[in-house]
Amino acid sequence: MKGKRVGVMDMDLEGPGLHVIFGLDPYELPFTLNDVLVNGAQPERAALRMNDRLHLERGEIYFSPASVKVEDILKSLRSGFELDSFSNAINTLAEKFSLDYLLVDTHPGLEDDTLLAMGVCDNLLVVSRLDQQDMFGTGVLAEVARTLEKPTHLVLNMIPLALNSSEVSKIASKIGANFKIQVLGWLPFSEDIVSSLSKSVFILTNPRHSMTARFNEFARRLESLDEVN
Numbered sequence: 001m002k003g004k005r006v007g008v009m010d011m012d013l014e015g016p017g018l019h020v021i022f023g024l025d026p027y028e029l030p031f032t033l034n035d036v037l038v039n040g041a042q043p044e045r046a047a048l049r050m051n052d053r054l055h056l057e058r059g060e061i062y063f064s065p066a067s068v069k070v071e072d073i074l075k076s077l078r079s080g081f082e083l084d085s086f087s088n089a090i091n092t093l094a095e096k097f098s099l100d101y102l103l104v105d106t107h108p109g110l111e112d113d114t115l116l117a118m119g120v121c122d123n124l125l126v127v128s129r130l131d132q133q134d135m136f137g138t139g140v141l142a143e144v145a146r147t148l149e150k151p152t153h154l155v156l157n158m159i160p161l162a163l164n165s166s167e168v169s170k171i172a173s174k175i176g177a178n179f180k181i182q183v184l185g186w187l188p189f190s191e192d193i194v195s196s197l198s199k200s201v202f203i204l205t206n207p208r209h210s211m212t213a214r215f216n217e218f219a220r221r222l223e224s225l226d227e228v229n
Contacts, residue, residue: 001058002219004100007047007093009033009064011117012107013076016066020198022050024065032067034076036089043089044096054204062097064089086116101222110140118145123225124152125184130159130171142179151225154179155218156186184221187214 010018010033019026029048035041047062054061067073094102104121106114118124124145128138138154145152154176159168168186176183190211196202203212 001056003059005060005098007062007064007097007099007102009089009093009102009104010066011104011113013037013066013113014073014107014111016068017198018063018105019065019068021201022063023053023200024048024063026065026068029065029067032072033064033089034067034072036064037085038072038076040085043092047093047097054201056204060097062093062099064093083116083119086113087120090120109137110144115144118148118150121150124150125155125222126152126181127155127157129157135175138175138181139179142181146180151182153182153184153225155184158189159186161189185214185218187211 008018010016012018013034016026019029029046031041031046033046036043036046043064047064050056050061050063051059067076090102090104093099104117106117124141126138126141126145128134142152142154154172156168156172156175163171172183172186175181188211192206192209193202193211196205202209203215206212
């Protein structure tokens with residue numbers, strides 16, 4: 001919306017879901033990220049230009065979906081893929097489409113593909129709730145990121161509405177200090193987002209919503225991080 005060229009990659013190969021937000025029928029996609037990583041397809045063949053579908057008049061957005069077909073998922077899990085193939089996909093998409101940003105969405109937890117993504121990306125953004133299970137996983141991710149010497153940023157998500165801004169800020173500062181990680185900000189629980197059922201890109205269908213303003217602020221903060229080379 002600000003004129004940037006952005007790529008979005010669904011690296012949750014075990015349970016892909018970003019195609020739902022973009023309104024795509026996953027069974028009609030000619031190529032997916034699985035074809036690129038496992039079968040050696042050209043990365044640009046698995047990138048879909050989304051401007052017309054999203055009615056965006058500025059900038060460019062390209063989406064690289066993962067396959068929802070069981071046989072493709074099992075093949076990816078069994079055979080795996082190498083760092084070189086993923087790194088090549090990242091670099092090819094960035095260069096082919098002259099991207100300013102390439103966002104890679106992984107699944108929760110530390111798996112081989114998550115580690116590969118962490119190793120290749122310039123900046124890591126960890127999204128976590130405040131519950132103890134998520135916090136434990138966040139601490140592990142932060143430690144791994146330090147080992148990889150990657151700049152890491154934390155977003156606290158679905159903050160209970162019973163907590164006021166001052167309380168959340170204190171909690172966020174404490175978490176950041178304990179995990180030695182930069183807290184980029186926090187998002188309150190939103191019934192409207194939950195009720196939207198991921199049927200669309202929320203900020204486009206709800207441009208005047210208070211959560212849209214928060215997401216736009218996060219976009220401004222992300223702009224301060226390193227861009228794709």
